[in-house]
Amino acid sequence: MQWSLSFDGSDDYVACGTLSTAGxxxxxxxxxxxxxxxxxxxxxxxxSGQVSWLLEVSDDNFxxxxxxxxxxxxxxxxxxxxxxxxxxxxxxTFDAVSRGLHLWVNGVEDASDxxxxxxxxxxxxxxxWMRGYDPSFLQLAWVRISDSVRYT
Numbered sequence: 320m321q322w323s324l325s326f327d328g329s330d331d332y333v334a335c336g337t338l339s340t341a342g343x344x345x346x347x348x349x350x351x352x353x354x355x356x357x358x359x360x361x362x363x364x365x366x367s368g369q370v371s372w373l374l375e376v377s378d379d380n381f382x383x384x385x386x387x388x389x390x391x392x393x394x395x396x397x398x399x400x401x402x403x404x405x406x407x408x409x410x411x412t413f414d415a416v417s418r419g420l421h422l423w424v425n426g427v428e429d430a431s432d433x434x435x436x437x438x439x440x441x442x443x444x445x446x447x448w449m450r451g452y453d454p455s456f457l458q459l460a461w462v463r464i465s466d467s468v469r470y471t
Contacts, residue, residue: 323350324446328357328456332448338464340364340371340440341388344415346469347374350460352406357456361409362464363449366442373449374411376401376457381429383411383422387436395422397429406460412468413438423470 326332347362357376364371370392373384379401384394401407410423415438422430446462447455 323352323458323460325458326447326455328354333446335444335446337441337443338364340438340464340466342415342437342440343466344468345372345413345438345440346410346463346465346467347372347383347412348408348410348461348463348465348469349374350406350408352458352460353401353403354456354458355403357403359452359455360445360447360449361455361457361459362444362446362462364440364442364444365449365451367450369439369442370449371439371442372413374409376455381407381409381422381424383420383430385413385420385434386439387434388439389436390439391436393420393432393434395420395430395432397422397424399424399429410470412470414468421470428470
């Protein structure tokens with residue numbers, strides 16, 4: 320893609336400010352290109368001590384984690400193996416009504432689970448890094464965060 324944000328894995332990230340996503344449905348979508356040896360945050364929300372939600376690359380797969388208001392974490396890890404230097408459209412959803420947690424890769428549902436509780440959803444949103452993690456080595460061409468479920 321011609322226009323993208325590049326994160327060099329050493330100190331680059333984008334701070335998007337704070338946004339309350341507590342108790343609502345949520346969709347996080349990205350076009351992302353994972354560069355060699357990347358594991359870590361793609362898009363995250365975290366306050367000073369607690370992750371609210373996190374879309375990351377973990378062990379060569381995309382992973383979507385949400386934390387409920389009782390501080391219980393729920394995660395789904397996709398089966399799709401991430402190939403370096405390849406662009407992916409990744410969408411992660413949480414449905415506040417059904418409590419469904421879903422991960423979509425290139426338009427195909429890759430993982431899902433059902434949670435218990437309400438989304439914690441407080442803190443700063445960052446691209447390419449999360450406090451407590453090493454910065455990621457990746458490119459982002461598009462990011463959208465919605466207060467609704469955009470994929471079913």
